[in-house]
Structures are given as C-alpha cells and as structure tokens.
Amino acid sequence: MFRITARTVLELGSELISSDIIAFYELIKNGFDARTKAGVDVKFDIVLTRRAFLRLKGTIHGKASLPDLKKLIKDELLPTASEAAYGSFVDLIDEATTKQELTEKLDQAQRRFNTITVTDTGSGMSLEDLDRSFLVIGTPSRKKEVEAALARGDKSTPYLGEKGIGRLSAMRLGERLLVETARSTDKKLNRLEIDWTEFSNVDAMLDQIAVAPTKGGKKPSAEWSGTALTISDLVENWTEARVRDMADYEFARLTDPFANATTRPRIAIFWNGERIGIPIMSGALLDAAHARVSGTYELIDGAPVLTCTFEALDLGFEHPRERQTVKLTEEDLQATIIGKDGPVEDSALRTIGPFSFEAHWYNRRRLGAIDTIGEQKAVRELQQKWSGILLFRDRFRVFPYGEDEDDWLELDRRALRRSGYTLNKTQFIGRVNISRIANPQLLDQTNREGLRETSEQYVLLEVLRYAVQDMLGKFMKDVERQYKHQKVDLSDAQAQVTKLEDRAKNAIRQLKRLTPSEGDDAIEELQQTLFEFSEFAARARQRIAEVEQESRQMIEMAGVGLMVEVVAHELARSSENALKALAHMKGRDVPDRLRSYFNTLQAEMKSVSKRVRVLDPMSVSGRQRSEVFALDEVIRDAIEAHHAQFKRHKIDVITDLTTRPLRIRAVKGMIVQIIENLISNSVYWLDMRAEREPSFKPKISISLESDPPVMMFEDNGRGIAPENRDQVFKMFFSLKDTRRRRGLGLYIAREAAMHNGGTLELDEERDPETGRLHKFVLELPAGAQV
Structure with a gap:
C-alpha cells in the first residue's frame, strides 16, 4: 500500500503550476465550475509591497530610533489599501516596543494583511463538501460527471476542470489559504484554513498534517451562496503597475477575446478597491488585416470535412479583394495531414472531433492609423499586443499556445526558409476553438503546459499548419503572381x-x-x-x-x-x-x-x-519550337520509361491508342511534361489507396482519340473531390503531405496545354464507386493534327 508524504502536495501544487496567470486561471475556472452567477472577482489588497518590505526590514537594525523606524514604515504603506487591512497593519506596527519586536511585528503584518481574494457567487460548499471534496486531492466527482456527459453526447461540458488538483494552485501565490464558503441553505459560513509551509517537512506524512473545516461567521445575506479564497503570506512582489500589465495582457487573453463582450465570461480585477479594466479585442483591428484564413473541421455523417476560406484584402499592390474556399474530405485529409507514411492512424482524423479557427495576417510595415484606435504607432502596438494564435477550450485559454516565446505552429522556423511573404507568428492575430465534449482526446498535460502528445493532437497541429503555413501563404503568392506577374x-x-x-x-x-x-x-x-x-x-x-x-x-x-x-x-x-x-x-x-x-x-x-x-x-x-511527332509514340515511350516504377507499385497500365500513328504538331517537351505530371500524380495517389486497402489493384488507363487529338488519362486511385475540380489546377494547391507538397504540377501541365492551343480539364463525371473525379482530358486543337 502506497503512503504519501506531505511534501507531495507541494509538488502537485506550486511545482506543477508554472506561472501566476495559470494559478489564477485554475482558481477562476473553479468559480465558473461552481456556476457563479456574477462571474469571478480577483481582489488585490496590498498594504506594503514585498520589495518595500524587504528594504524596510534591512533598515530596522540601523542607527534610526524606533519612532523614526515606525514612521518610515508607515510612510511606505499604500493609503489605497482597504481601511481594515491598513488599520490592522498600523496597529501591529505600533505595538512594537523594541527593534527586535518591530522586526517580528513587520513580518506578521506583511504575512497577514497583504492578500489576494478570489470570489465567486456559485453554489458554494457545505462543511461536508469541504471535508469530503475540497480536502480530497484528485476528487473523482467532476471527472465522473464529465465522462457521463461524453457518454450521453451532451453539447457542452458540465465542468472546465476535472483533475481535482486545481485548488492547490493557490500555494503558487501565497503560503496561507483561507476558504470561506456557504451554500444557499447554510446559515453560516464554512471556514477552512491551510498553512502550506506545514507540508514542507520532508519527514512528515500527509495524514500527519491536521487540516479540518470549521463553522465561521455570518453570511453576507441569508440567501447568499459562493466561495471566497483569501491568499496571504504572498510570495511575490505585487504592485499596481504589475496588476495593470497582467490585466492588459494575461487576463485579457484568459478567456476568448474574440467573443462578444456580453457573452464573454466575466472576470473582474481590483487593485486596492479600484476596478482595473480588462480590454477586449478591437473589431477595427481585425478589419485592418491584410489577409486572413478561417476554417471549420467538422464530422459530417461521421466523416471529417475541413473547409477553409482564404482572403487577400490588401497585399501592398493593386488587386481586387480575392477570396477562395477549399473543402477537403476524408480522403483528402488522409493524404494531406497523414500522408503515405504518417506517424498516426487515419482514425485520428475522426476521433479528434470538430473545431474551428481563424488567423488574421498583418504586414506590420503597412499598418496605418485607424480612427477608433489611433495613430500608426498605436495601431502597431495594439497589433503587437494581440499577436499570436491562441488556443481556447470552452472559451477558456489553453496555455502556452500563442505566448511570445511559443511557436507551436512553427511559423517562425518555417518563415526563415520561405521566400516571398514571411508568415511570422507576430504577424498573426488568431484563435483556435476546441471543447472538452467535442474533442475528448485533446487533453492538457498535468502541468497545464500544452496538450498531451496524442494522435489527435498531431492532427490538430497538422491541420492548422496546412491552413496557415501552406495554403494561406501559397494563396497570397498566387494572388501576387496574378496581379504582379511574379x-x-x-x-x-x-x-x-x-x-x-x-x-x-x-x-x-x-x-x-x-x-x-x-x-x-x-x-x-x-x-x-x-x-x-x-x-x-x-x-x-x-x-x-x-x-x-x-x-x-x-x-x-x-x-x-x-x-x-x-x-x-x-x-x-x-x-x-x-x-x-x-x-x-x-x-x-x-x-x-x-x-x-x-x-x-x-x-x-x-x-x-x-x-x-x-x-x-x-x-x-x-x-x-513546335515540331511534328506521333503522340501515341510519346505515350508508349513514357509508359516504357516508367516500367520499373509501375512494376514496383504493382500498377497495371491499360492503353487504348489509335491503330495508326496520331501525328500532331506541338512543342514535344511540353506534351511530355503533361504526361509525366499525370503519371507522377497517379503513382502517388494509387499508392495512397493501396496502402489503406490491401486488396486494391491499382490501374492507369490511357486512351487516344483523333479529330481533334484527345488524350484521356484515368486512374482508380483516391480521386478528386468535385469541389476541388478547378482548385487542383491552381498554382500551389496541393493535397500531398508536407514532404511532397509543391502544388505546381497540374498548374504547369494546364499552362503547357494552353501554350499549345489546347485544354487540360478534369472530367466532371463522378466515379460510381468513389463519388469523386478520376479522369483528366487533354484536348489539342483540330489544327494540331497532321
């Protein structure tokens, strides 16, 4: 039977909570899980900053007299602190009769009267709840309810947290915790005090630390319910400037800043009684983006479908507002996200569940003044402040995605190797929305520093990288090529x-x-x-x-x-x-x-x-230059040249060529190019299907007609979604995996056909087995036939 040392609690709390904002997040999240009716308040009541305290403590044993030292201490106290805390601090200082006693009283006052209080108006806890739930580390009740909701197929999660250790994050902020809570039916407050320093004894076992709830004083009102967590003996230096900075950045990004202000979860920050505003995202800033991508990943009849919309709004040269929508079905996603030899199974494309995302791109050098924001400098600073692509689960932040030092989509690393537009992470403002119910396999690591590495996490990253890194960048380059002739x-x-x-x-x-x-x-x-x-x-x-x-x-x-x-x-x-x-x-x-x-x-x-x-x-x-040659002979030569490759991939090639040579006048190299591109693509997609279907027999069919010269090239691979019939010919559009993705082959093949006065199209007839398109048709003008 395992026994647990007392210091294990410290490991689960302060050691696993890597930053102050994550500690606040855990405590705030608990308030919303308690179904708070008026949001969550975070109140800083600071009488003396820690920095000032340490400085004053060092002067006490100097030459100054006791009265002068007391005055020096009182002069450093913040008059904006609450009357009760300020008065109690002063009274304790006044009690000192010696310098040694003054040192002790200053220590006591600093520990007791500087506090951070996190308050909610949720369901509250009874005395029994404190004993059987709050004091049970890893309590299973919420976990069970979340799993039941998943089993029922509920649309939303009953709780944001379920590990049962979030309450321990209070020790990150201070050494002491006072819990005052009550249900609406309770007549008095229920009270629990914890001194975390008692758990630091390396020899003590957990059951040797006496912690028990007691009855407290009166409730604010007879019907009141809720919880107040008061943290004291603070471990860091809290100042008004620091709290304002946190409200402006960390707290502003704690819940989804893109959400409507009226529906956004209410979090209120107070410094010594004064409310500090938490900014929301400026719609005008999003409207000023120069390009953007938005996407939804859905499960339709159980099969995944990714829909991405790309927009080029102002790329720095004259062009119309360009918009392109790309839809990828399961077959396309298997190829694009997982590939022929990907590290995860195809099933992860389904088990990941639905999610959505948007990313707004800015050319920071071209950002100008915006009436509702200010001059150019203010606009640039605001864009810098909100930059990053953040991840939210059920409207609350998943850390550390989107932080300045975090490059979870590898935008900066890829930008170093990219020509043309540099898609650095600081040029984006964006969000990704997931949920506990819809994405049950996207779970946080225990230390709240990112998602666990699972197959579903891999799919999420690859989908976002494909949409943001590859497709958006290539779409922008394609617009530039069209209007700047790049x-x-x-x-x-x-x-x-x-x-x-x-x-x-x-x-x-x-x-x-x-x-x-x-x-x-x-x-x-x-x-x-x-x-x-x-x-x-x-x-x-x-x-x-x-x-x-x-x-x-x-x-x-x-x-x-x-x-x-x-x-x-x-x-x-x-x-x-x-x-x-x-x-x-x-x-x-x-x-x-x-x-x-x-x-x-x-x-x-x-x-x-x-x-x-x-x-x-x-x-x-x-x-x-154009020359006269036999098209059927060029096709036969190409097939013969690929003989070993076809044999290796077990591809059966069926031809129906003309009985007499079909002589044409064209640029031979370009016709070869078209045939080679079609073969190269077919081999790849036939391999994709063969890998996933052991009984599949790959086949390529090539036929010729005359008057006018027409070549039909068809395979029985994965096929192309009808929605992408025109997209596949666009420059940089590719559904191959990352290592093989170019997006030029079919574009170049069509250009070569046009150069010879012909057309290269994807026949719109759907294959009855796959429901997708499989046949390419190269048609040369009647005058090309000799």
Whole structure:
C-alpha cells in the first residue's frame, strides 16, 4: 500500500503550476465550475509591497530610533489599501516596543494583511463538501460527471476542470489559504484554513498534517451562496503597475477575446478597491488585416470535412479583394495531414472531433492609423499586443499556445526558409476553438503546459499548419503572381535536386567499395545512369537560366525543375536501396540473392535512363519550337520509361491508342511534361489507396482519340473531390503531405496545354464507386493534327 508524504502536495501544487496567470486561471475556472452567477472577482489588497518590505526590514537594525523606524514604515504603506487591512497593519506596527519586536511585528503584518481574494457567487460548499471534496486531492466527482456527459453526447461540458488538483494552485501565490464558503441553505459560513509551509517537512506524512473545516461567521445575506479564497503570506512582489500589465495582457487573453463582450465570461480585477479594466479585442483591428484564413473541421455523417476560406484584402499592390474556399474530405485529409507514411492512424482524423479557427495576417510595415484606435504607432502596438494564435477550450485559454516565446505552429522556423511573404507568428492575430465534449482526446498535460502528445493532437497541429503555413501563404503568392506577374520560384526544387544527386553519388561510391564481382554490371549501369542524369540536370539548369526573364518560359522551366526532381528521387532511391540490401545480406545464399537483386537494379536503371532520354526534349537549350511527332509514340515511350516504377507499385497500365500513328504538331517537351505530371500524380495517389486497402489493384488507363487529338488519362486511385475540380489546377494547391507538397504540377501541365492551343480539364463525371473525379482530358486543337 502506497503512503504519501506531505511534501507531495507541494509538488502537485506550486511545482506543477508554472506561472501566476495559470494559478489564477485554475482558481477562476473553479468559480465558473461552481456556476457563479456574477462571474469571478480577483481582489488585490496590498498594504506594503514585498520589495518595500524587504528594504524596510534591512533598515530596522540601523542607527534610526524606533519612532523614526515606525514612521518610515508607515510612510511606505499604500493609503489605497482597504481601511481594515491598513488599520490592522498600523496597529501591529505600533505595538512594537523594541527593534527586535518591530522586526517580528513587520513580518506578521506583511504575512497577514497583504492578500489576494478570489470570489465567486456559485453554489458554494457545505462543511461536508469541504471535508469530503475540497480536502480530497484528485476528487473523482467532476471527472465522473464529465465522462457521463461524453457518454450521453451532451453539447457542452458540465465542468472546465476535472483533475481535482486545481485548488492547490493557490500555494503558487501565497503560503496561507483561507476558504470561506456557504451554500444557499447554510446559515453560516464554512471556514477552512491551510498553512502550506506545514507540508514542507520532508519527514512528515500527509495524514500527519491536521487540516479540518470549521463553522465561521455570518453570511453576507441569508440567501447568499459562493466561495471566497483569501491568499496571504504572498510570495511575490505585487504592485499596481504589475496588476495593470497582467490585466492588459494575461487576463485579457484568459478567456476568448474574440467573443462578444456580453457573452464573454466575466472576470473582474481590483487593485486596492479600484476596478482595473480588462480590454477586449478591437473589431477595427481585425478589419485592418491584410489577409486572413478561417476554417471549420467538422464530422459530417461521421466523416471529417475541413473547409477553409482564404482572403487577400490588401497585399501592398493593386488587386481586387480575392477570396477562395477549399473543402477537403476524408480522403483528402488522409493524404494531406497523414500522408503515405504518417506517424498516426487515419482514425485520428475522426476521433479528434470538430473545431474551428481563424488567423488574421498583418504586414506590420503597412499598418496605418485607424480612427477608433489611433495613430500608426498605436495601431502597431495594439497589433503587437494581440499577436499570436491562441488556443481556447470552452472559451477558456489553453496555455502556452500563442505566448511570445511559443511557436507551436512553427511559423517562425518555417518563415526563415520561405521566400516571398514571411508568415511570422507576430504577424498573426488568431484563435483556435476546441471543447472538452467535442474533442475528448485533446487533453492538457498535468502541468497545464500544452496538450498531451496524442494522435489527435498531431492532427490538430497538422491541420492548422496546412491552413496557415501552406495554403494561406501559397494563396497570397498566387494572388501576387496574378496581379504582379511574379515568376515561379524554383530554388526549393533545385536545392532538392542537388541534395538527391549527392545522395546517389555517395551511395554509388559505397556500393563500388562493397560490391563483389557479381554486381559489377549493375553498378556500371547505375553509374552510367547517374552520368546521364547529371548531364540532363545541367542542361535543364542552363535552360532555366536562359529564360529567367521570360514569364511563359519560366512556367515551362518550372515543369522541367519538377521532373528533374522526380527523376533524381528515383535515382537516389534505387542506389540507396541497393546499398541497404547489400548491408543486410547474410548467410550462404548471398551470391544468389546478390545476382537476383542486381538484375532488378539493372532493370530499374534502364528504366530511369529511358526516362532521362524521354524528358530530354524538355531541357534542350534555346526556345522550344513546335515540331511534328506521333503522340501515341510519346505515350508508349513514357509508359516504357516508367516500367520499373509501375512494376514496383504493382500498377497495371491499360492503353487504348489509335491503330495508326496520331501525328500532331506541338512543342514535344511540353506534351511530355503533361504526361509525366499525370503519371507522377497517379503513382502517388494509387499508392495512397493501396496502402489503406490491401486488396486494391491499382490501374492507369490511357486512351487516344483523333479529330481533334484527345488524350484521356484515368486512374482508380483516391480521386478528386468535385469541389476541388478547378482548385487542383491552381498554382500551389496541393493535397500531398508536407514532404511532397509543391502544388505546381497540374498548374504547369494546364499552362503547357494552353501554350499549345489546347485544354487540360478534369472530367466532371463522378466515379460510381468513389463519388469523386478520376479522369483528366487533354484536348489539342483540330489544327494540331497532321
């Protein structure tokens, strides 16, 4: 049987409550859980600040006389303190007859008459409640009621707190606690006094500390109910300036500042009898945002749906007010948030429950004066004050999200690597709303410093990062591109290609050193393919540099950059897989296994080499011109170039091409680009479905028609939601996971089709099995056919 030491209580209280505002939060929350009728009052009654007390205490044993010392002490007392506290403090000082006694009396007065009182007008507690609930650490009653509400499917939680240790947070503020409480049926107050210093005895057991409730004095009125927690022997220096600062910042963010002032939970702060205002969010400040995103995550018929609305209001150049809404269904969220090899299960997308969010973005340099706020400086200061994306549960703050030092959405870290708009956390004012009932798996850590690391917490973070970091930033860049004719930034893709190329070279060097003679041919094939690829990448880089000033050609070269990256990935993957397999081979069957593996490696290298040659028309120097070629032959070459990849992913390719060559006049490199992008996307999405459905058989179908030339490209993967039929062609729109997200492939493919006088569309016919769209249609003009 466990026995508990007395000091364990101190660990649960002051050691787990990391800041004063969290201590206040716990005590205030208890008032609302008691169904307070008039909110919660926090009253500071400070006669002598702690700093002044320590200074005066050091002067007592100096040369000054006792009367002079008493006068010196009284001069430091705050006349604004309550009459009772001020008078009692003075009376105790006057009782001293020696300097030693003055020291003792000053200590007593400081401990007893400087107080913080947290008051509510809730249900209150009876004498029995104090004994059986308040004095029971980890009391289960609220936990049981919350779990019952969850089981019933209630719309709101009966309590904000349920751990049963929030009351211990009082020790963070002071060494002594007086509880005065009563139910409406009680005739007198019920009283409980606790001296937390008694629990610091390292040898004492918890049951050796005598704490018991008693009957107190009269209630304020016969019908009154509520609780007053009076904390004394304060441990920190409380001043009016500090309390005003806390009211202006910490208390202002303790409950949802975006909420209507009439519905916001009432918290009143008093300093020595004077009410200190807690500011609310200025609607004019939110209206002054330069861009914003708002979103809802819902469960519709049990399936998750994320809806995000993006707005570009004023990005610093002339443009109309742009607005875009994106809706992601469960299939999209599995891909975007979890991905092909994510760390959590798909089920977390459902078990997280519904939530909502909004984030308002500001270009601080462009913030100007606002009539209802003031001049530019005042507006900037106000934006700085409210900056951060805060998390609220049932209208109350979840710490530390949104604090100055907290970057929970990694906005600052990502901003360092981002070109274009820098989405730093200080540029946002935002909130996220969750609830105990709707989001039962989003639980606080015991120390109230963030949510516990669960699969649902991962989903919450990834959804918010996707909406704020990726989609909002890309939406803003897309608006800029439309109205400022910005070029496509290829720096990320080019850096990735260099990294992949280096990985392949390193793997080949190690393979040559470790490989026995049986694998010489395969390694030679691998090295030759790397050489071909390096030449191809060099020509592509040269081509990009040549057309850097031409907008249309820059789009074309962005496609080249993406395709180079795809091939580089294949090359690095194959070479590293060979090295990994070699390192793990043991036993007598090594020669046979080596021979078999190197045969596979050779086949893969031939396939990659073929892809390099197929893609090479995209990278030739000089402006690309139209030429006559057979479209069916280009498709066959592309399929052959992907043979090893299709085999690896078990993809069946079905073609229905024309019996006679379908000759067209077009820019060959651009047509190759379209086909490559469609194949690349299909492989990814087919993999997504295959990973989640073991019996699934992936398939790609490509067919051709003539007069006019039309290519239909279809797969049986996850498909695209009808709502996103047009979105998928927009620049930077992507539903792939973070590591694979570019959002350029289909945009570039459509641009390439338009450049050749054609169209690339997503057919609006829904697949009867998935209810989603699966077929892309490339149509070239009738005049393109030769």
